[in-house]
Amino acid sequence: MFENKKPLVIGDYNYPEPDLDEVVVKVGATGICRSDWHYWNGDWEWMGVVPTFPHILGHEMAGIVEQVGPDVRKFKKGDRVVVPFALGCGKCRPCSEGHQNVCENMIPFGFTCMGSFAEYASIPRADTNLALLPDSISFSTAASLGCRYMTSYHGVVDQIRLHPGESFAVFGAGGVGMAAIQIASSLGALPIAVDIDDNKLRMAEDMGAIATLNSSGMDVYEIADRINELTDGGADCTLDALGIASTCVPAILSLRQRGRHLQIGLTTGDQAGMTTLPTDVIVTKEIQFTGSFGMPPHRYRELLGLITSGKLHPEKLVTRKVALEEASSVLESMTSYNTMGTVVIDRF
Ligand SMILES: [Zn+2]
Ligand SMILES: [Zn+2]
Known part of the structure; x- marks a missing residue:
């Protein structure tokens, strides 16, 4: 890589002799x-x-x-x-x-x-x-x-400690989300995939999602309402795999009281590290917001x-x-x- 956003170039690079701990x-x-x-x-x-x-x-x-x-x-x-x-x-x-x-x-x-x-x-x-x-x-x-996969594993197993039988709405069915769905399913939890791409949602079902939601065209409250219906009152846990407000906010709004949110997606240049959160909902529902990194x-x-x-x-x-x-x-x-x-x- 010689420049941001420009095609990668294949060339010769000579690695130095390994350092003491390398x-x-x-x-x-x-x-x-x-x-x-x-x-x-x-x-x-x-x-x-x-x-x-x-x-x-x-x-x-x-x-x-x-x-x-x-x-x-x-x-x-x-x-x-x-x-x-x-x-x-x-x-x-x-x-x-x-x-x-x-x-x-x-x-x-x-x-x-x-x-x-x-x-x-x-x-x-x-x-x-x-x-x-x-x-x-x-x-x-x-x-x-x-x-x-390992960030999802650490997040689901060590950070939010997802239990068998708990509902788990996963926002963004890319690599992180798909891994989380497979891991949650193997734990005996009930993962639900949320994405705007039907092909990814079909793959999520193959990974163990018990339900899917195509959220394209929905506002954050409509998405939360649908998850509420699918989980009979709100998800026990949610995951935002993308790091953008349009997935992080509905994920938090989809939680039941005392629900646990797992944040794995990092922000892009538009947010530069900051995302607006539904703070009052986090407070009044006593929601836990947890990160997972590697x-x-x-x-x-x-x-x-x-x-x-x-x-x-x-x-x-x-x-x-x-x-x-x-x-x-x-x-x-x-x-x-x-x-x-x-x-x-x-x-x-
Ligand atoms: Zn990576
Ligand atoms: Zn250290």
């Missing part, structure tokens, strides 16, 4: 994500995350360790690994409390360092962040955990175990496997929200 990984597969699209658009300047050009995108990676730095103890050449995008330092207060995903000194892999739309990628802080990948899980399945690395063990035991199927979200050369056109199609599920660059 590993170099041969990329097996890497997801193409809306976060790549945000960065490519120059959306996150208000968060201080600005690319220096040339930059290599890609943060949803799995692959084989090729080379290890002198201080790396837990990994060796030939290990199959999956890489979380939020690389914690292992030393700050959140890290020492087990919340490496919100590290005070985080390195967002693929954003402030070179990413994985490449043959090889260099990963700092390897011992603190990487997880071994069981042989039974393919690189493309591991890449599809991405940021999206997943602490120690949670991979449970998540990967649920995949190997067949309880979770992230691979069902992979709608397309493409070559590295196609990454640019996939990003361009995201501008019109024209992609379904998860697209993965598969190198093996």
